[in-house]
Amino acid sequence: MNRKEKVTIYDISKKLDISAATVSRALNQNPKISKKTRELVAKTAKEMNYKQNRLAQALKSGRTNNVGVIVPYINRSFFSSVIRGIEEELNPHGYHVIICQSHEEVKNEIKQLNALLNTQIDGIFMSVSKTTQNTDHVKKALAENTPLIFFDRKIETPGVSSVVLDDFKAGFMATEHLIQEGCKKIAHLSGDINLEIYKNRYEGYIAALEKYGLNHNPEHVILTNSKIESGQQAVVRLWECEEKPDAIFSAGDYAALGAIQELKRRNIKIPEEVCVVGFSNEPFTKYMELPITSMDQTPQLMGKIAAQVFLEQVKENLAVSIEKKVVLSPELFVRESSGRSILKTAANKALL
Amino acid sequence: MNRKEKVTIYDISKKLDISAATVSRALNQNPKISKKTRELVAKTAKEMNYKQNRLAQALKSGRTNNVGVIVPYINRSFFSSVIRGIEEELNPHGYHVIICQSHEEVKNEIKQLNALLNTQIDGIFMSVSKTTQNTDHVKKALAENTPLIFFDRKIETPGVSSVVLDDFKAGFMATEHLIQEGCKKIAHLSGDINLEIYKNRYEGYIAALEKYGLNHNPEHVILTNSKIESGQQAVVRLWECEEKPDAIFSAGDYAALGAIQELKRRNIKIPEEVCVVGFSNEPFTKYMELPITSMDQTPQLMGKIAAQVFLEQVKENLAVSIEKKVVLSPELFVRESSGRSILKTAANKALL
Numbered sequence: 001m002n003r004k005e006k007v008t009i010y011d012i013s014k015k016l017d018i019s020a021a022t023v024s025r026a027l028n029q030n031p032k033i034s035k036k037t038r039e040l041v042a043k044t045a046k047e048m049n050y051k052q053n054r055l056a057q058a059l060k061s062g063r064t065n066n067v068g069v070i071v072p073y074i075n076r077s078f079f080s081s082v083i084r085g086i087e088e089e090l091n092p093h094g095y096h097v098i099i100c101q102s103h104e105e106v107k108n109e110i111k112q113l114n115a116l117l118n119t120q121i122d123g124i125f126m127s128v129s130k131t132t133q134n135t136d137h138v139k140k141a142l143a144e145n146t147p148l149i150f151f152d153r154k155i156e157t158p159g160v161s162s163v164v165l166d167d168f169k170a171g172f173m174a175t176e177h178l179i180q181e182g183c184k185k186i187a188h189l190s191g192d193i194n195l196e197i198y199k200n201r202y203e204g205y206i207a208a209l210e211k212y213g214l215n216h217n218p219e220h221v222i223l224t225n226s227k228i229e230s231g232q233q234a235v236v237r238l239w240e241c242e243e244k245p246d247a248i249f250s251a252g253d254y255a256a257l258g259a260i261q262e263l264k265r266r267n268i269k270i271p272e273e274v275c276v277v278g279f280s281n282e283p284f285t286k287y288m289e290l291p292i293t294s295m296d297q298t299p300q301l302m303g304k305i306a307a308q309v310f311l312e313q314v315k316e317n318l319a320v321s322i323e324k325k326v327v328l329s330p331e332l333f334v335r336e337s338s339g340r341s342i343l344k345t346a347a348n349k350a351l352l
Numbered sequence: 353m354n355r356k357e358k359v360t361i362y363d364i365s366k367k368l369d370i371s372a373a374t375v376s377r378a379l380n381q382n383p384k385i386s387k388k389t390r391e392l393v394a395k396t397a398k399e400m401n402y403k404q405n406r407l408a409q410a411l412k413s414g415r416t417n418n419v420g421v422i423v424p425y426i427n428r429s430f431f432s433s434v435i436r437g438i439e440e441e442l443n444p445h446g447y448h449v450i451i452c453q454s455h456e457e458v459k460n461e462i463k464q465l466n467a468l469l470n471t472q473i474d475g476i477f478m479s480v481s482k483t484t485q486n487t488d489h490v491k492k493a494l495a496e497n498t499p500l501i502f503f504d505r506k507i508e509t510p511g512v513s514s515v516v517l518d519d520f521k522a523g524f525m526a527t528e529h530l531i532q533e534g535c536k537k538i539a540h541l542s543g544d545i546n547l548e549i550y551k552n553r554y555e556g557y558i559a560a561l562e563k564y565g566l567n568h569n570p571e572h573v574i575l576t577n578s579k580i581e582s583g584q585q586a587v588v589r590l591w592e593c594e595e596k597p598d599a600i601f602s603a604g605d606y607a608a609l610g611a612i613q614e615l616k617r618r619n620i621k622i623p624e625e626v627c628v629v630g631f632s633n634e635p636f637t638k639y640m641e642l643p644i645t646s647m648d649q650t651p652q653l654m655g656k657i658a659a660q661v662f663l664e665q666v667k668e669n670l671a672v673s674i675e676k677k678v679v680l681s682p683e684l685f686v687r688e689s690s691g692r693s694i695l696k697t698a699a700n701k702a703l704l
Contacts, residue, residue: 080427
């Protein structure tokens with residue numbers, strides 16, 4: 001980048017042949033400086049493209065009242081809702097929330113974290129990317145005594161608090177619901193098992209199958225990402241299996257949507273022949289003509305609690321070695337994509 | 353907030369009875385300081401919960417390599433896509449993008465802008481809130497010579513560049529499309545006319561009606577917000593009119609979705625009886641069982657161009673009085689909610 005040197009108050013003082021202290025006072029509207037001089041300094045500063053340094057204040061107080069949030073994506077309802085929760089809890093305390101996205105790349109995450117630390121942020125909330133394998137970058141924040149709180153996606157780090165969903169329970173609940181709807185061959189569209197959240201959802205799924213004595217067919221577990229296409233492809237692969245599933249529990253709503261699209265294309269009836277459950281309760285799941293059953297992760301509550309953990313830390317001026325682990329309970333929203341009983345009730349009503 | 357005074361290097365120097373300069377050098381790993389002293393200082397700093405001041409570096413260089421983006425909401429696909437465009441253009445130049453949301457409240461917008469200016473941001477991209485009436489807060493950024501660029505929603509401000517959509521053309525195109533599909537009584541779900549973008553869409557709608565000699569029924573223009581419910585309520589009100597519409601052009605996709613839900617509830621056939629066009633090309637518009645025709649605002653391109661305007665300004669180290677106005681062309685994605693011709697083609701195929 002071809003950029004000129006920054007103009008300082010020393011350049012202005014040189015140009016006007018007055019002291020730097022006078023320039024500084026004039027720029028700060030100190031009444032000890034004559035109005036004429038103040039105007040001259042202001043005019044010269046503008047001409048020279050001088051940029052007043054607002055960081056000085058923050059430096060003095062050591063606080064910016066800014067907190068940073070790093071998420072994989074801002075355009076997922078889950079993450080934007082957590083951020084909303086953080087804002088609602090922190091804004092009344094005078095904090096501003098600054099958001100960065102990693103796009104699931106650890107190298108972006110590291111850069112964003114450093115960028116936030118460079119702005120002298122008062123605290124950091126973070127949900128790690130899919131490609132984050134360790135927390136060396138996080139330790140930098142800890143070394144500077146900047147409180148850091150993980151939410152949803154965490155990596156075990158001594159001294160770091162976290163607020164997460166009980167994803168094992170969520171996986172168990174979703175699968176149990178499908179079993180109770182009468183399904184016996186339940187497929188799972190899993191997320192990247194490197195991330196604890198997806199590993200836990202998968203393990204909850206397995207635990208529910210075992211509890212009800214159902215067979216676990218490894219061919220029925222397909223790795224997907226959070227794209228619609230991967231849900232479509234998963235159905236293509238599942239229907240190549242000798243044993244076709246009668247239900248799909250997807251670890252994400254977008255993959256669930258893709259699965260539904262492909263099932264419809266094959267004229268497979270949902271929920272009569274195949275039940276589908278998604279995960280995250282993205283708003284679109286309830287807009288659909290066939291509304292999708294989905295697991296709500298109580299994101300706003302997650303954000304609020306993460307913010308409360310932060311406030312507790314700064315209030316007590318605690319060292320960041322205080323660890324608090326909060327685990328939230330999921331809530332299943334049963335809709336037509338898996339709610340055979342809903343359908344029956346509607347049919348009964350129609351018969352009356 | 354009950355917070356203790358910040359620990360400074362002077363406190364550490366006092367405690368260890370060494371000079372502040374030595375503490376500073378030790379903390380910066382200066383090899384002139386013995387390893388033993390460096391370790392002692394590091395240990396003491398940690399015990400006293402000292403927070404190293406990273407802003408000092410930024411102060412020296414006068415640059416943070418951070419740019420800020422202020423949007424009404426992060427959870428609208430349009431805004432998150434613009435941000436993606438800004439990131440894609442600026443990341444290769446070493447800039448980090450920091451995001452804030454105003455939630456359509458000018459008082460939040462002012463706070464966020466000040467918070468960003470306090471972090472010594474290198475530039476600001478902004479789409480104003482619905483409640484922003486003037487640009488006094490923006491002038492503050494200009495006074496500090498921080499480049500500021502409006503995108504999508506702007507307020508005319510001398511010396512400020514902007515990248516916007518040709519919303520008049522978009523309103524005209526959407527309405528003309530409905531006329532070409534054979535509609536004659538076209539209702540408009542408008543957004544808040546205080547915002548230029550919605551005023552322009554409305555005026556484009558009126559211009560198209562006039563061009564084709566169609567009657568403009570003021571009862572058929574309903575003010576909506578970006579919520580689904582307001583689209584539902586709009587249909588309720590429209591169907592109370594003596595003359596029922598045969599088409600709806602909505603200035604937003606969420607209101608269009610609400611309108612479609614209410615039309616279906618009334619067993620009104622789409623697109624046979626009523627055609628519906630939305631605005632923004634939110635991803636859900638194409639997921640629906642009845643995919644919704646919508647106007648694409650080329651958000652990633654908008655972000656990229658806004659970023660290019662910024663880069664031009666900082667490269668030349670120009671004063672912010674340079675003004676650049678970029679107007680982008682919209683693109684209509686015709687889908688089943690209004691594409692009677694699509695339907696016919698599909699029906700013909702079925703007959704073959």
